[in-house]
Amino acid sequence: MSRDRKAQNKLDELVQTGKDLKAFEKDPEGRSLLKCYHYGVLDAFVVGRIHQRVERALQERKNLGNPFLPPELHRGNFVLGLDRRQQWLWTFMQVLNAHTLIVAGTGAGKTTLSKFHAIQIAPHVRGMWLVDLRKREYRALRPVFARLGIDLKIIRGRKFCINPLQVPMGVEPIEYAATAADLLVSVLNLPPRASTLLRTTIIKLYRANGVLAGGRRFPTMFCLFEAIRSDRSANAQARQAALDQLEAILTALGPDILGYHCGWDPHELARQHLAMELTGLPESGKDLVLGYLLTAEFMSRIARGLSNPRMDLWIAFDEAQRLLSQRQETAGYGGNALIDLLGLVRGTGVGLQISVLSTHDLSPNVPNLTGTKIFGRCGSVGEYTTVGRYMGLTSEQIAWCAHHMVPGLFVGQMADGNWRYPFVFRVPPLTPLPTGDPIDTPTDDGNVSAAVPRLPSVEWVIGRLEHGTTPDNGK
Numbered sequence: 001m002s003r004d005r006k007a008q009n010k011l012d013e014l015v016q017t018g019k020d021l022k023a024f025e026k027d028p029e030g031r032s033l034l035k036c037y038h039y040g041v042l043d044a045f046v047v048g049r050i051h052q053r054v055e056r057a058l059q060e061r062k063n064l065g066n067p068f069l070p071p072e073l074h075r076g077n078f079v080l081g082l083d084r085r086q087q088w089l090w091t092f093m094q095v096l097n098a099h100t101l102i103v104a105g106t107g108a109g110k111t112t113l114s115k116f117h118a119i120q121i122a123p124h125v126r127g128m129w130l131v132d133l134r135k136r137e138y139r140a141l142r143p144v145f146a147r148l149g150i151d152l153k154i155i156r157g158r159k160f161c162i163n164p165l166q167v168p169m170g171v172e173p174i175e176y177a178a179t180a181a182d183l184l185v186s187v188l189n190l191p192p193r194a195s196t197l198l199r200t201t202i203i204k205l206y207r208a209n210g211v212l213a214g215g216r217r218f219p220t221m222f223c224l225f226e227a228i229r230s231d232r233s234a235n236a237q238a239r240q241a242a243l244d245q246l247e248a249i250l251t252a253l254g255p256d257i258l259g260y261h262c263g264w265d266p267h268e269l270a271r272q273h274l275a276m277e278l279t280g281l282p283e284s285g286k287d288l289v290l291g292y293l294l295t296a297e298f299m300s301r302i303a304r305g306l307s308n309p310r311m312d313l314w315i316a317f318d319e320a321q322r323l324l325s326q327r328q329e330t331a332g333y334g335g336n337a338l339i340d341l342l343g344l345v346r347g348t349g350v351g352l353q354i355s356v357l358s359t360h361d362l363s364p365n366v367p368n369l370t371g372t373k374i375f376g377r378c379g380s381v382g383e384y385t386t387v388g389r390y391m392g393l394t395s396e397q398i399a400w401c402a403h404h405m406v407p408g409l410f411v412g413q414m415a416d417g418n419w420r421y422p423f424v425f426r427v428p429p430l431t432p433l434p435t436g437d438p439i440d441t442p443t444d445d446g447n448v449s450a451a452v453p454r455l456p457s458v459e460w461v462i463g464r465l466e467h468g469t470t471p472d473n474g475k
């Protein structure tokens, strides 16, 4: 190879390094140097200036102490955290519309990060659902929100009053019957045949209750159970599977949660700031409550013709590991209702933030469907490699993470905006928040929804009496 060719190759490499380090784009001289390079104007002055710039950029990166580019996130209405120079990193809240995934091991600061973001977002959205799936951590934000003039209502798992067969606002009952049947098939892991049985039974119940004619006395899940039980002509396998699973969930959640012809309206909940503590509910119960609330709100938004509006509902799931399990998604006949919804709720003004402990058993659809990705200290190099792959980290960056991550330090990549490279940021430690109300005090706000008739389901009571058991009709 001739000397000229070698020099040209070296220069190409240098320019590429400079481009990667953003050494040329920031000022007119840099941009002119790039132009000269592209047009082959390579006199001693131009080549000398290119050398100087790239060497300075390399030195700056060395001084920075990490192999990540310093992010240029200087504009926006939302602070992600702090950079190495203790400068705020800004982005636009609207970017969160494309969902966020947080992966970090235990004690790495996931909940602190989520709270830090929640406090900023709260005044800008109409509704916020902070979903605690394993602990009771978001309740500590109640006094902070109160200072912002926002009433954060705390709902414990057993205080929910919902009816998954309640047709969401603006949606056609016939259309909703199919969705509700699919949701139940997925949540209760029923065979596909049960979907038809559930759909036809729900439509029959809607007709009998006048729902198809616009009535608001929706059949309950207990009515559905009874209707399937008395339908001897139904396919025996589908019927038995549906009865077994329905009985299990009805017994676990009981009429206190599901015994309402007209339960809380998800559309109304979407206008409130709520800390939902699902700890203590069985896993299928969590799936049912969240699946219903999200599906109903999503369908209602679609029916109202919302498309790419401003984000007005932000939902954070803390410790969502099991909810988004790959095993559950592939083993179940109907897939995983929540993962399906993840792809659908984008563009309807709902921003989701999902935090998980590890990528083990995490459905591969989750990183595919979340635009912004953040990870913190993880337990192993394997884990850093997996999350690093989600963001396209180099092996040098992954090795740096394995040696340097501490609680409160994160690597992020934004879904949108002018800076799409991964970057390191630190979340300021929050002043210790009060631990929240003791569990026994009635923090559950009875006024979450104005009109919630607390009726135990008559059909359920009758059904239980027929089986010779005492009805647990609560209050």
Ligand SMILES: Nc1ncnc2c1ncn2[C@@H]1O[C@H](COP(=O)(O)OP(=O)(O)OP(=O)(O)O)[C@@H](O)[C@H]1O
Pocket: 104, 105, 106, 107, 108, 109, 110, 111, 112, 113, 357, 407, 408, 409, 426, 427, 428, 429, 430
């Ligand atoms: N931004 C931060 N700066 C400094 N320390 C932090 C920060 N965030 C968290 N920590 C430390 O880490 C501890 C755990 O934080 P946090 O509860 O947010 O972690 P987590 O990832 O949610 O843990 P878990 O998996 O157990 O729920 C805190 O008590 C605090 O000592």
Ligand SMILES: [Mg+2]
Pocket: 110, 111, 112, 137, 318
């Ligand atoms: Mg936590």
